[in-house]
Amino acid sequence: MQEDILKIGPKSFHSRFILGSGKYSMKLIEAAVRDGGAELITVAVRRANTKEKESILDYIPEGVTLLPNTSGARDAKEAVRIARLGRELGCGDFVKIEIMRDSKYLLPDNEETVKATKILADEGFVVMPYMYPDLNAARDLVGAGAAAVMPLASPIGSNKGLATKDFIQILVDEIDLPIIVDAGIGRPSQACEAMEMGVDAIMANTALATSGNVALMASAFKDGINAGRKAYLAGLGRVLNRGGDASDPLTGFLRD
Amino acid sequence: MDNRFFIDSEKLSPAALKKKHxxxxxxxxxxxxxxxxxxMEKIESNIKDRVLSAVAEYDPSIYTAKDVRAALEHRRCTTEDFKALLSPAAAPFLEEMAAKAKLETEKHFGNTVYLFTPLYIANxxxxxxxxxxxxxxxxIRRLKLSAEQIEAEMKVIAASGMEEILLLTGESRGKSGVxxxxxxxxxARKYFRSVGLEIYPLNSDEYRYLHECGADYVTVFQxxxxxxxxxxxxxxxxxxxxxYRFDAQERALKGGMRGVAFSALFGLSDFRKxxxxxxxxxxxxxxxxxxxEISLSCPRLRPIINNESIRPLDVGERELCRILCAYRLFLPFAxxxxxxxxxxxxxxxIIKIAATKVSAxxxxxxxxxxxxxxxxxxxNEKGDEQFEISDSRSxxxxxxxxxxxxLQPVLNDYLYV
Structure with a gap:
């Protein structure tokens, strides 16, 4: 089988598991890299905005790409400022845009996200926008220069799985950029299911952070994602409806 | 009324004493x-009326164990559920409330505990x-720190590693103006990443000015x-x-502040209400x-200088813990x-159950x-304390x-934008 590479902007990744930043801890980063095989790790710029001992940047293992996010931004202007600050702090050119005007559900604001994507992509950032899975907004993000599109599966931190499954499927079918499911994936089986649909990668955090054994769960996610990816590449077998196929073909009447 | 609070100073003039009495x-x-x-700025808001009418209707004695059990089983804690959890009927359910609160806290905050310190600049x-x-x-000894003194204090605090500061004053527009x-x-912006204020209530344009000076969080206790x-x-x-005090948080948000904090001082009146x-x-x-961004505090009355009789035990630790669990279930994101x-x-x-932020x-x-x-x-001269603290850990x-x-101590998770 040909090597299966995930390309985002200028970089290639072998792993399709991305660690989110929701519940950050060193133990989690270590497990995600060692046991989950993560090569891309999210870091909240506002959280990295700290003096000395807590500085997350110091703990990121070599060979891992940092994905700073703009959490805390309430509009495009703030997201742009945070992204630039992340670059100044040494977080690199990748940026995950998160814009929330809601402190309760933390749902992304697609309109502002499109605006920020345009500005940052023009400035040379590799922009990965977190969004509510809406086809029109996703197309606007492509037009704005996004490097990937990151629809949510269900409310962030909820571990509720693919609540927006049908809408994510539409993005997979219509958008020619990597589709990375972000937020809400609570189990490896849900990650697997998303990958089977043709999603390109999974971002997760809470599911690992709140599990009884972080390292083991990281490894379970890796397996689930790989299984789903392989199934997608292999092409899923047919699913029989109503117990069987009609024995008389519907088109049997055609004579030539 | 209960006059345990009244204390006369010998230094007051006869006229002042007369006025006080x-x-x-x-x-x-x-x-x-x-x-x-x-x-005082008056804003259009119906929140006051809605809060007051809900409180007026609240009769904690009508709730039963059945209501409390139902509240604990619901996916989402409604206002009725919250009332049941605060009611006397919920007392035997403290452990269950704590277990559920812990889950909610972890869901929203992971295992993080934020740290900050208050700095009183004038009393x-x-x-x-x-x-x-x-x-x-x-x-008491009154003092207002000069800019140099404030900076000296900030340097000492910043050197301890603290990154979030809460600036406090007494309520005197005359002595400690906007x-x-x-x-x-x-x-404070020079020495700390995050600056909050706990000062007298202001008009929204004054909050905007202070926001532009670097503050982003406002605490006003009702x-x-x-x-x-x-x-x-x-x-x-x-x-x-x-x-005017009630609407302070709303004026602060209108003035561009990112977050606001609320609290009652438990022990003054019916703590459930x-x-x-x-x-x-x-x-x-x-x-x-x-x-x-919404934040809740939960102070209980503390003894003050010159008045040893303030030791209210109306709200015991079990009650306080229950209030905090109920807060967590009602406002899981706060x-x-x-x-x-x-x-x-x-x-x-309590940081293992419901609280997410502590001072040090x-x-x-x-x-x-x-x-x-x-x-x-x-x-240098020092000014007296507002109240006695109980936990003096560095x-x-x-x-x-x-x-x-x-758990994971967090010194900063904020950016001024």
């Missing part, structure tokens, strides 16, 4: 607590709030939502105007301003702060950080102890 004993000489004073006050150590009739506080904010009781405790000064009002106040305001008014043991326990290295006095942090006897100790518990 009149305020204490003759309600007719006190101003209407619902009437705005000149200069002059124009209010007569009978339970407060800073009240204008209390004989511009003075603005200068303190600008200095003390009690029981207006009749409020009137008997806040006898004179701007603070007496209950509705005050807890209900506090959480509803926060919840309704967040609904109106969805981007606002930050909950537990101050050094509470003991080390209580704070160590606390002094409620003025200008005494160098002596408290570094053991140096400061030649940042270093708190940090290490939080880590030891398997």
């Amino acid at each position: 009149r305020l204490e004993t003759d309600p007719s000489c006190r101003k209407d607590p619902m009437a705005y004073l000149p200069g 002059y006050c124009e209010n007569y709030c009978v339970y407060c150590g800073f009240n204008c009739y209390n004989d 511009e003075y506080i603005g200068e303190a904010c600008k200095l 003390e009690t939502y029981d207006i009749e009781k409020y009137e008997t405790l806040h006898l004179a000064g701007h603070k007496r105007v209950w509705p 005050d807890a209900l009002a506090t959480a509803l106040h926060a919840s309704l305001l967040q609904k109106k301003y969805p981007a606002a 930050q909950i702060t537990v101050s050094s008014r509470e003991s080390a043991a209580f704070r160590d326990g 290295g606390v002094s409620t006095g003025i200008g005494d950080h160098e002596s408290k942090y570094e053991g140096k006897e400061n030649e 940042l270093k100790t708190m940090y290490e102890e939080i880590e030891k518990e398997g």
Whole structure:
């Protein structure tokens, strides 16, 4: 089988598991890299905005790409400022845009996200926008220069799985950029299911952070994602409806 | 009324004493607590009325164990559920409430515990709030730090590793005006990542000015939502105007602040009603301003200088814990702060259940950080404390102890944009 590479902007990744930043801890980063095989790790710029001992940047293992996010931004202007600050702090050119005007559900604001994507992509950032899975907004993000599109599966931190499954499927079918499911994936089986649909990668955090054994769960996610990816590449077998196929073909009447 | 709060200083002039006694004993000489004073901004908001009517309807005695069980089983804690959880019927369910609260806290905050410290820069006050150590009739050493003194204090605090600061003053526009506080904010931005304010309520344009000076969080304690009781405790000064205080958080948000904090001072009135009002106040305001970051505090009355009789036990630790669990279930996304008014043991326990933020290295006095942090006897003058604290652990100790518990201390998770 040909090597299966995930390309985002200028970089290639072998792993399709991305660690989110929701519940950050060193133990989690270590497990995600060692046991989950993560090569891309999210870091909240506002959280990295700290003096000395807590500085997350110091703990990121070599060979891992940092994905700073703009959490805390309430509009495009703030997201742009945070992204630039992340670059100044040494977080690199990748940026995950998160814009929330809601402190309760933390749902992304697609309109502002499109605006920020345009500005940052023009400035040379590799922009990965977190969004509510809406086809029109996703197309606007492509037009704005996004490097990937990151629809949510269900409310962030909820571990509720693919609540927006049908809408994510539409993005997979219509958008020619990597589709990375972000937020809400609570189990490896849900990650697997998303990958089977043709999603390109999974971002997760809470599911690992709140599990009884972080390292083991990281490894379970890796397996689930790989299984789903392989199934997608292999092409899923047919699913029989109503117990069987009609024995008389519907088109049997055609004579030539 | 209960006069355990009234203390006469020998230094008061006969005229001042006479005025004080009149305020204490003759309600007719006190101003209407619902009437705005000149200069106070009035905003259009129905949140007050909604909170007050909910509290008026609340009868904690009607709830039963069945209501509490139902509340614990619901996916989402409704206002009715919250009322049941605060009611006496919920007392036997404390452990179950704690278990559920712990899950919610972890869901929203992981295992993080945020750390901050307060810095009192002035203790002059124009209010007569009978339970407060800073009240204008209390004989204490008054002080307002100069810009140089503020900076010196900040340097000492910043050197301890602290990155979030809460600036406090007494309530005196005359002695510690908005511009003075603005200068303190600008200095704080130099030494800290996150700057909050706990000062007298302001108009929205003044909040905007302070936001531009570097502050992003505003804490205003309503003390009690029981207006009749409020009137008997806040006898004179701007603070007496209950509705102006109530709308302070909304004016702060209108002024561009990112987050606002709410609290009642438990022990002043019926704590169940005050807890209900506090959480509803926060919840309704967040609904109106969805981007606002919401935070709740839970102070209980503490002893003050010159008055040993303030040791209210009405709200015991079990009650306080239950209030905090109920807060967590009703507002799972809200930050909950537990101050050094509470003991080390209580704070160590509650951060594993519901609280997400604690203070460390606390002094409620003025200008005494160098002596408290570094053991140096400061030649400078010091101002007296607002109240006695219970947990005097340093940042270093708190940090290490939080880590030891398997939790993650966080010094900053904020950017000024």
